[in-house]
Amino acid sequence: MNLLFVADPLEVFKIYKDTTFSMMREAQRRGHRIAACEPRHLSWRSGGVVQASVREIRLTGAPDAWFEQSESELVRPLKEFDAVVMRKDPPFDPEYFYATHLLEQAEREGARVFNKPAALRDHPEKLAIMEFPQFLSPTLVTRDPAEVRSFHAEHQDIILKPLDGMGGTGIFRVRADGLNLGAIVETLNAQGATTLMVQRFVPAIAQGDKRVLVIGGKPVPYSLARIPQGSEVRGNLAAGGKGVAQPLSARDLEIAQALGPTLAARGLLLVGLDVIGDVLTEINVTSPTCFQEITEQTGFDVPAMFVDALEAALAG
Structure with a gap:
């Protein structure tokens, strides 16, 4: 198979722990061919198909110069690959959103994309849990500081987080004393402009x-x-x-x-x-x-x- 990985720049991979690298290594071990690009390399010209400037690579097994690539990058339609594996790290910002639309168009042209672009858009990573309340700690999604204060009064010990955070950024705990609750809410929801998630703390x-x-x-x-x-x-x-x-x-x-x-x-x-x-x-x-x-x-x-x-x- 010919596989295309849409990911962060290869040069920033930390291969001792990188999951995308481990996928590539296993795919190559089985004889599959590997190519890579970044979302910024995707393009779509009117009347044409979605394509990308890709790097065809071979993993070397070395810890430093861990891949070799063909001499020049090639512009190829995404539908020519057997699979396109979307592995761009968060944040899910406007550019990520636009990339999912380009990938979805490539699907209409015949490409097989994993994870499915529409499903990526439909499952924001924090909000998606709300579909399954039977498995949740009490949770509130709101812009309203008064609702947050009421939730804190009910549950005493809470976690507050931005919906677009990653890697633990922007997570705050407020205990029963309510210390700094107002300032934290102001910071996270920007005077009511930004939605946040509040959950009962789980010891x-x-x-x-x-x-x-x-x-x-x-x-x-x-x-x-x-x-x-x-x-x-x-x-x-x-x-x-x-x-x-x-x-x-x-x-x-x-x-x-x-x-x-x-x-x-x-x-x-x-x-x-x-x-x-x-x-x-x-x-x-x-x-x-x-x-x-x-x-x-x-x-x-x-x-x-x-x-x-x-x-x-x-x-x-």
């Missing part, structure tokens, strides 16, 4: 914010618990959390099995569910990670499961 964060991967509708049997360090309330690896792989709990499995088939049917081949204790906190669809950490700590080959699912989807 089980001390045991980790678990990333549960679902591939082709089926859960990976291990999660990566991102455990906060020191006095930090955030478990995100980008915020200094420690990643510890562990078998799925019965509740993790229940959530993954309930959501997996539904999300897969919508065109989401790869999903990363975030679970704290027994509650679902996010549904990550843009560029879920943790393949290498789980594989290295448990021996379960997550990249192989992903490429198996990709091959099956293309054969179906």
Whole structure:
């Protein structure tokens, strides 16, 4: 197969932990050909098809110069590839949004894109959980500071977060004393201009914010618990959390099995569910990670499961 990965610049990959790199490595091991581009390389001329300036690469196995590419970049229609794997990291900003529209047009022309562009748009990673209230801690989405104050009065210990945050940025905890609640709300919702999410604090964060991967509708049997360090309330690896792989709990499995088939049917081949204790906190669809950490700590080959699912989807 000829695979195109739409991703961040290859030069910034941290290959010792990068999930997209692990996908490429497994695909090449099976004899598939690899090409890469960035969203900025996508283009669409009136009367023509969506195309991209792509780099055809071969992974070398070296830790530094980890890939080789053909001498020059080639402009190719996306429909010429057997699969286009959208792996651009967040933020989900206007340029990401526009890229999904170009990829959706490429689908109309015959391209096979994973995750499906319309599904990426339809599942904002924090808001998407609201479809599944049976698995949530009490949660509020609002612009209204009065609603936030009322939610805090009811639940006492709360987490506030922006809807467009990533890597744990912009997350605040406010305890029963309400210290700085007003200032935090003003910061996050910009005097009522920006929507935020408020959730009852889940003490089980001390045991980790678990990333549960679902591939082709089926859960990976291990999660990566991102455990906060020191006095930090955030478990995100980008915020200094420690990643510890562990078998799925019965509740993790229940959530993954309930959501997996539904999300897969919508065109989401790869999903990363975030679970704290027994509650679902996010549904990550843009560029879920943790393949290498789980594989290295448990021996379960997550990249192989992903490429198996990709091959099956293309054969179906």
